[in-house]
Amino acid sequence: MRLALQHPWILFVMLTLVAAEMTWRRRSALGYDGRAAAASLGVALGQTVFRPLTGILLGMILFALADVAPLHFPAEDWRTWVAGFFAVEFAYYWFHRCSHTVRWMWATHAVHHSSPEFVLPSAIRLGWTEFFSLGWVFFAALVLVGFPPLVVVTLLGVNLIYQFPLHTEAVGRLGPLEWLFNTPSHHRAHHGSEPEFLDCNFGGVLIVWDRMFGTFRAEPVNRRLRYGLVHELRSRNPVRIALHEWGRMLGDMRRAKGAGAKLKVALGRP
Template sequence: MQLAMKHPWVLLVMLLAVAAEFLWRRRRGGYDLGGASASFGVALGQAVIRPVTGVALIAIFRAVFDLAPLKLAADDWRTWAAGFVALEFAYYWFHRASHRVRWLWATHAVHHSACELVLPSAIRLGWTEFFSLGWMFFAAVILVGFPPLVVVTLLGLNLIYQVPLHTEAIGRLGALEWVLNTPSHHRAHHSRDKAFLDCNFGGVLIVFDRLFGTFRAEPEGGGLTYGLVHGMDSRNPVRIALHEWSRMFTDMRAARGIKARLRIALGAP
């Protein structure tokens, strides 16, 4: 969203793609305009919050880089090539942890709350990323020696790549399915069907899912259902952004003792 605001042509391309998908879905039977509007509402909230937390993260990342025993050069193409692989590896584990640790899931659940997989759902992202501490996975890449500029740029490109994955308008892509994360793989990732929970965590690549046993292929003919297992379907951006935190803290208050509360926060959703 921040990129689109800085570069109007990016916003124009996004809106044209959303319009084309809208027309395609309307011919096939329907489009949830309320859900798409809610996604834009969540994105606007994040556009307000992200610059504030972004300043803090830049300061943290610079401090982490100062501590790195090895500092790779940002003007060396090999740093960018190795950084791409390192970032993809970190993103895989960040994304996997965001599904398996409830404290992280409280932020990530926002992205999975859309009950229809359309392009606007790509920008339905949580407001509490800084608070949930998922950024520590990428700070670890910086501590290894990759400059913050390299990590932040590659992470931004990773997220931009994933925008067109959030659609049913693009079918399978042949041999690319073996290496890249594709719309087909990402549809399986967003499914709330039991057989597809917690799969396909890759950003640009799908190879780590294949390597670590979390890959699931989309079933022939589709038929997947999307959204959260507990069925939260709100059009209110604030409720969408904070509902899982509310659920988690309610469970933590009901638990007895610090250990029980920590098990809830750090356990599986």
């Protein structure tokens, strides 16, 4: 979202796609939940407060790590960007997978999966607490390996912008592209809340890591999926949407007896 605000043409394209999807859904039998879309916008507006603070903290950390990294790949070399693309994609896969399988990280990521309707505005329904969930550690590791912070941050931004148009039911399967790239079909399966579609299709731009590591699931052919959380959240309050899973997790930790049991709740599966 921050990248879109910095480049108005990206924001214009996003808004145009949202309007086109809204028109398509309202003319079809799917309908459109305007209140849920407004709630997603409210969550995104909250990010305009928290993201700059997170960005400052992470920038300080990444540049500090770059200073002590044993290797330094030159940002002006195209090979650094090509290698960086695959490195960021690989790191994103494991970050995303852990965000579904480690409850401390899920407390932030659950926000993104909270919309029961799979539409483009749900792409900007992202948690406010990403710094505390520690998902950034996966990308900080790339800086320690030798990739410049500029390369890592830019490629991660491209990764996230690419995923925006994946959040729609308006686009069907895309033939041979499905084998290599993450597509709306693959991402619909990722957002499915039915048991057989939990924890699958974690790729950003590429779907190859899911195929390699056994987490790929194909979208069902003859029916629509059910979206949202397993424990359904019907609230349209952006603050509740952003913090609900932290409340659930901290409540379970409070009720757990002993430090070991509390840690098991935090690091266990959602």
